[in-house]
Amino acid sequence: MDRKGWIVIILCSAGIAVNAWFASKSKPQTVPPAPAGEVAKAPPAPGAPAQGSTITAAPTTTTAAATPSAPEETHTVTSGSVTWHFTTKGGGISKVVLGGTDQLTLNGHGVEPIGALRREAAGNDPVAYKITAKSDKGITFEGTNAEGIAIRKVFALSEGGASDEHLIRLTISLTNTTTVQHKSEEYYLYAGSANSMSPDEALKPSFFYNDAGDAKQVHTNSFDGGMMSSEQASMSSSHSKLRYGGVMSRFYTQILSHEKIDKSGRTWADKPGKIWASRILIDHTHDQFKGKSGSEKDYAIQAAVSLPPVDLAPKATQTEEFSLYAGPKEYKRLDTLGGQRNFVMFYGMFGFISRPLNTLMRWMHDLSGNWGLAIILMTIIIRTILWPLQAKSQYSMKRMGKLAPLMKEVQEKHKDNPTQAQMEVMKLYKDYGVNPVGGCFPMLLQIPIFFAFYGVLQNAAELRGQGWLWVHDLSVADTVGHFMGYPVNPLPLIMGLTMIAQMKLTPQPATMDKSQKIMMNIMPVFFLWICYNFASALALYWAVTNIYAIAQSWIMKLYIPEPELKKVEHMAKGPAPKNPFFNPANPLHKDKKSKLKSPKLGG
Incomplete structure (x- = not known):
C-alpha cells in the first residue's frame, strides 16, 4: 500500500472517531434538575443484581408518600424465548429474561419496574398495586395514588400481523375519583435501564428519542460534560410530537412507543411528551468485573417517557396506549415492527x-x-x-510514481522560486497527461x-x-x-x-x-x-x-x-475532416468550422 492508500485509511479512522463523537454529542435540550429533596440512593428493584451489587442513582425528588409495606405479588408471562417478570412493586415489569442465543436479562440495574408510573421524572411509583387479572398472555394492575387518581395498567402480549415475542402492549387508564379538576404534565412511565455487557466496552449505553421522525441518541459519557459544559445529573427535553423513547446498549434496547387504535388496528402515534434520563453508577466490587478496566466508572443509563398532558374532570377517565419492545437490535426485526423503530440502529450519515x-x-x-x-x-x-475504482487508482498512482523523478528535478532546479516550481510541475502534469488527484479520488469514493x-x-x-x-x-x-x-x-x-x-x-x-x-x-x-x-x-x-x-x-x-510515461500528443491545427453525409447543395447543411479542443488530463 502506498502513501495515498495510508492517507485514506487514516481519514477512515479519523472519520469514524469524528462520527462517533458527533453522535455522542447530539444531546437534547436540557432543563435543570429539581434542586430540593434529593435522595442519594433509590430503592432496588425486584430482580436487581444480587451479591451485594449496589447502585448509586441520580438525584431524585419524591412528592408522594413512601411505598406502603405490602406483600409483593409476582407473575411471569412467556412468549417464545422471552420471559416477562411482573411485580406489584411499581406495577410493571421487573425484568425481561431473553433466552435462546441471547441469554441476557434486561433492566437488571433498573431502580423500578418498566412501566412504573412516576409523578415526576426523577421520582418513583409509590402506589400499592394489586393484581386484578392475570393469564398466560398478560396481567392487569390497579391502584390509587395519593391524589385520588385511580390507575389501571393492562399488559398484554402482542398479537396479529405486527407482533413479536419481544413486544408487549400497555394500556394505562387514569380515573379522577375526586370532586375537583385534575391537570398535570408530570406523569412519567419508567422505560428501564441499559448497561454494557462488560465495563471495558468501547460503545457505552445511551438513551434515545424520536420526535416526529427525528431520532437522536445520547451516550452515558455525555453526562460528564466537557470544555463548554459541566457535569449533569440528568437530562430532559419536551417535544410536541414524541413518538418513542428508551434506552439501549450496544446490542439490546427497550423502546417505549406511543400508540393509537384506529380502524386498521394499533399503529404508532406522535403525541406531546417529555423524555428524561440519568445514569447509574454500577458497583463491581463484588462481581466478576472487579478490577477490570473501566469497572470503577461503569454506568448504566435509565430513562422515562411522559404521558401526554392529563386533564381530568371529576369522575373522568383518560386512556393512553403504549407498546414496549425489549430485545435485540436487529434491523430486519425492528423494520418489520414499523413505527421507525429501526431508527435506533443509528447507522450514521451513511445509513442509506x-x-x-x-x-x-x-x-x-x-x-x-x-x-x-x-x-x-x-x-x-x-x-x-x-475493483474498477481500485484498479484505476493503482494505475494512476503508478503513473504519478514514474513522474516523481521529473518532479523532483523541477523542484531542485527552482528550489528558490516555489511559484515557478509549481508552474513547471503543473506543466509536467499537462505534458504527460497525469491527473494529480486521479489516484485519490477513486479511493475516496470507497470511504x-x-x-x-x-x-x-x-x-x-x-x-x-x-x-x-x-x-x-x-x-x-x-x-x-x-x-x-x-x-x-x-x-x-x-x-x-x-x-x-x-x-x-x-x-x-x-x-x-x-x-x-x-x-x-x-x-x-x-x-x-x-x-x-x-x-x-x-x-x-x-x-x-x-x-x-x-x-x-x-x-x-x-x-x-x-x-508508460510519455508525453501527450497534441493535435495539429488544420481543417476538420468532412462529414461523409455533408451535401454542399443542401442549404440546410452549412460547413461549420470545428474548434480545436484542448486535451483532457488523463488519470
Missing part, C-alpha cells in the same frame, strides 16, 4: 448504504449458514464491486462504503454468540489464550501481517524520504494496536480486505502491463 448492506449480509448468512462466512462473502462482494459496513458490523446483534472456526463470539475479540498476561487475538495479528505484506508488495516511490519510510513502517503496528481489541467481526472484515487487496495487486502485476 448500511441498510442494504445489512440486508445483503443476512442473505449471505441464509446462503452460507454461518455469520463468519457471511462477512467473508460480503467483503469479497464489496471489494469486487470496487462511504467502508463507514457503512463498519456501522453494520458494529451494531449487528445477530453476531452476538455466533462462532466461526476458532472464534467463539464474533461480537468480541477472538482471544484464544494469554501470553505473559496479555490476550492473544489471532485475527488482529493476521490483519497487521497482511497490512505489512500489502505495503511490501506495492513498491513505494523513489522520492519518499527517510521520515516517510519510517512512518510507513510504523503504521501497521499503530493500526494493530488500536484495533487489537476490536470485535472479531470487524477484524475479520479488515483482514479479508487486506488479503483481497494483496491478491488484486498480484493479479494486476501479472496481467496488466506497467504504464
